[in-house]
Amino acid sequence: MNPAGNSELTLTRLLEKARLGEKYTAQIGAGALGLGSQSPSPGLPQHSSGANNGAGTGAGTTVDPSSQRIIVGVDFGTTYSGVAWGYTGTPQDIHVIQSWPGGINLTSPKVPSKIAYERDGSPPKWGFQVKPFQNCIECFKLFLDPQQKPPDFVSLPNIQAQLRTTSPSTTPRTITDVVRDYLQMLYDHTMVTLTRALGKTFVDNTRIEWVLTCPAVWSDKSKHATLMAAERTGMARCFQIRLISEPEAAALYTLKSIQPGNLQVGDNFVVCDAGGGTVDLISYEIVRTQPSLQIKESVTGTGDLCGSAFLNRRFEAFVKERLGANLFYAMKERTKLAALKSWEEYVKRVFVDGEDQDVFPIQFPGLPDDDVLGIDCGFMSVTREEVQGIFEPIIQEVIKLVDGQIQAVQNKGKQVTSILLVGGFGSSEYLFTRLKEKYTPILGTASNPDVVLQPVDAWTAVVRGAVIRGMETIVQTRRSRHHYGVKYWEYFDEGRHDEIHKFWDTTREKWLAENQIKWYIAKGTEVSDDKSISFPFYITFESHHSRILVDELVCCDLLIPPTHITPDVTTVCKLRSDLTTVPKYLYSKGRNSKDAEYEGLHFTMEMSVLSASLRFELRVDGVRYGEVTADFA
Structure with a gap:
C-alpha cells in the first residue's frame, strides 16, 4: 500500500479474615487510607420536569426515559475496584455502590479485585466472597499489560498454575478470561443494584452506558484487551462501552468539586492518582471555566508501581527483620492478623511526621514480652523513625513522578499551580503532608497557598469521574503518548x-x-x-x-x-x-x-x-x- 505522499500466607491476606467477621462501615483495603463520606441512598432519578411519583418505575414523569441515559462507571483496580452510577436527568447525583456479595453487614465503596475458581466447576467466588487463606487470583489486572513489570509479590506462573488446575476443560483459562469473569460479576451485581434502586421497568427502558477506567500509561494493546474483556460480558448488551484513563477521570471529579472561583484559565495542574498498586499522573491546563469547564492535557502521562500495597509489603519485611525469620513464620495467624490490622487501620492511615507521638504501639497478641524486640503486653513499639523508614522509599517514588510532570510542564514554558492528590493511597495523611511540604515553597504564592489539594472522596474520585465523563465532555484535547x-x-x-x-x-x-x-x-x-x-x-x-x-x-x-x-x-x-x-x-x-x-x-x-x-x-x-x-x- 502506498500513501499519497508463592504459597506463604501474607499479613495482607490475614487482615481480610478479621474484617469479614466485623460489622462496621469503613473504607477497606491496602488502597484505603482514611474514611470517606458515604453516598446518599439512591432513589429513582428526578427528572427536570419535577419529582417522580412512581415507586421505582418512573411513573408520573413527563420525560421520555429513552431520551435519558444511565451512566455506570467502573474503576477496575489492581487491588480494589469500585462502581458508581448516575442518571443524565439528575447529573449532579452520583451514587457509589457500597454493598457487595459476601460483605455481610460491611459496607465499602470498593470491593477486592480477587477471584477464586472452584475445582468442581461451580460459579467462582469474587470480592468479599473470597475468604482469607482461600486460594485465589489477585492483582490479575497487571498482567493485561506485559510491558509493565509486576511487583515481586505477584507471580504469573502461580496464577497460570491455578488457572490450569481449576479450568473445567483441558484448555486453561487465560488472564483475559479472568478479567472477563470478574467484570461479569461486577456487571451482574451492578444490574441487581440498579434494578433495586430504580425498578426493572425503568432500567429495561433506559439506555445504559458503561465507562471503564484503566491506567494512562498502559499500552494500546492492554487498553484494547480491557475493552474486549468487557465486551464479552453483559455490558455488551448495553448501549455503549467506553474507556477513560484513571487520572483523567480523577481530574474530572476533582475539578467539578472545586469552587469555580478557584479555577483560572491558563492554570496547569498535576493529577496524582495514587492507588493500591499503581500511581498514575497526568497534567492538565484550564482552557475555559464558563459557560462550561474545559481542560486539555498539558503533557503526556507517566506512572509506576508504587501504590500503598507496597507499604504493607514493606511493613511485613520490617516485622520479619525485627523478629527474625523463625519467630515471624512461627507466629499464629491471629497474631499476624492483629498486627496488620493495627498497621492498616491505625498507623498507616493517621501517620503524619512532625507530630508529638514518637512511638506507635502495634498489636502482636500472644508474643512474649521481650525488651530487645520492643514487645510488651502484646504490643510492639515502633518508633516514628521506623514508620517513616517504611513509608519513605515509596514516598520518594511518588515525588519522583510528580517532579517529572512538573518539569515537563515547565519545559513548555508554563508553570504548575496545583497538585490534585486522589486514590486510596492519595488519602494518606503522610503522603499529603510530604507533598505539601515539598511543593508549597516551590509552587505556592500569596494568592495560591494551597498547592496540594486532597478531595474528601479521594478514594472514589476515579469512579465518580468515570460517571461524569459519560455525562459530559470536559477534556478538550489530550497529548499523544507515542x-x-x-x-x-x-x-x-x-x-x-x-x-x-x-x-x-x-x-x-x-x-x-x-x-x-x-x-x-x-x-x-x-x-x-x-x-x-x-x-x-x-x-x-x-x-x-x-x-x-x-x-x-x-x-x-x-x-x-x-x-x-x-x-x-x-x-x-x-x-x-x-x-x-x-x-x-x-x-x-x-x-x-x-x-x-x-x-x-x-x-x-x-x-x-x-x-x-x-x-x-x-x-x-x-x-x-x-x-x-x-x-x-
Whole structure:
C-alpha cells in the first residue's frame, strides 16, 4: 500500500479474615487510607420536569426515559475496584455502590479485585466472597499489560498454575478470561443494584452506558484487551462501552468539586492518582471555566508501581527483620492478623511526621514480652523513625513522578499551580503532608497557598469521574503518548532507501521500497475525540486480488522516529479493511506492459485517539465504506 505522499500466607491476606467477621462501615483495603463520606441512598432519578411519583418505575414523569441515559462507571483496580452510577436527568447525583456479595453487614465503596475458581466447576467466588487463606487470583489486572513489570509479590506462573488446575476443560483459562469473569460479576451485581434502586421497568427502558477506567500509561494493546474483556460480558448488551484513563477521570471529579472561583484559565495542574498498586499522573491546563469547564492535557502521562500495597509489603519485611525469620513464620495467624490490622487501620492511615507521638504501639497478641524486640503486653513499639523508614522509599517514588510532570510542564514554558492528590493511597495523611511540604515553597504564592489539594472522596474520585465523563465532555484535547504511523511501500530511491527493502512490483512494474513508515502523529501532539487523523493511501488491485486489506499501525517513543522499521518501532495493531462495498466507479483503471489490467483506489484511514482507546474508520471521497477492525493480537 502506498500513501499519497508463592504459597506463604501474607499479613495482607490475614487482615481480610478479621474484617469479614466485623460489622462496621469503613473504607477497606491496602488502597484505603482514611474514611470517606458515604453516598446518599439512591432513589429513582428526578427528572427536570419535577419529582417522580412512581415507586421505582418512573411513573408520573413527563420525560421520555429513552431520551435519558444511565451512566455506570467502573474503576477496575489492581487491588480494589469500585462502581458508581448516575442518571443524565439528575447529573449532579452520583451514587457509589457500597454493598457487595459476601460483605455481610460491611459496607465499602470498593470491593477486592480477587477471584477464586472452584475445582468442581461451580460459579467462582469474587470480592468479599473470597475468604482469607482461600486460594485465589489477585492483582490479575497487571498482567493485561506485559510491558509493565509486576511487583515481586505477584507471580504469573502461580496464577497460570491455578488457572490450569481449576479450568473445567483441558484448555486453561487465560488472564483475559479472568478479567472477563470478574467484570461479569461486577456487571451482574451492578444490574441487581440498579434494578433495586430504580425498578426493572425503568432500567429495561433506559439506555445504559458503561465507562471503564484503566491506567494512562498502559499500552494500546492492554487498553484494547480491557475493552474486549468487557465486551464479552453483559455490558455488551448495553448501549455503549467506553474507556477513560484513571487520572483523567480523577481530574474530572476533582475539578467539578472545586469552587469555580478557584479555577483560572491558563492554570496547569498535576493529577496524582495514587492507588493500591499503581500511581498514575497526568497534567492538565484550564482552557475555559464558563459557560462550561474545559481542560486539555498539558503533557503526556507517566506512572509506576508504587501504590500503598507496597507499604504493607514493606511493613511485613520490617516485622520479619525485627523478629527474625523463625519467630515471624512461627507466629499464629491471629497474631499476624492483629498486627496488620493495627498497621492498616491505625498507623498507616493517621501517620503524619512532625507530630508529638514518637512511638506507635502495634498489636502482636500472644508474643512474649521481650525488651530487645520492643514487645510488651502484646504490643510492639515502633518508633516514628521506623514508620517513616517504611513509608519513605515509596514516598520518594511518588515525588519522583510528580517532579517529572512538573518539569515537563515547565519545559513548555508554563508553570504548575496545583497538585490534585486522589486514590486510596492519595488519602494518606503522610503522603499529603510530604507533598505539601515539598511543593508549597516551590509552587505556592500569596494568592495560591494551597498547592496540594486532597478531595474528601479521594478514594472514589476515579469512579465518580468515570460517571461524569459519560455525562459530559470536559477534556478538550489530550497529548499523544507515542509517535503513530503506518508501514507502507513507496517507489525505490537509491539515495534514500536501503537495498534490503527493495522489491519488484509485478503489477505496476516498478522497484519499490517496503517496510517504510509514514508518521502521522508526533508524540506529544494534541489530539481530541472529535478530530480524527487521516492516513491517505493509494492501492492497486488485479482481478484476483482480495479486497480485504491488512495495514499495520506502528508506534515509537524515540525523540526522532526512524523512516523505516527498526527494533525501536512497535506494532500497535493490524487494521483489516473491507473494501468490497466501495462502488466500482470510484476505482481508476490501468494496464501494464503485459496487458494485465489493474484498478487503483484512493482512500483514507481515519484514526481518533480517545482517552484510553483508538477508533478507526475508512473513507473514500469523504464517505465511510466497509468496516475497519483492529487486531491487537
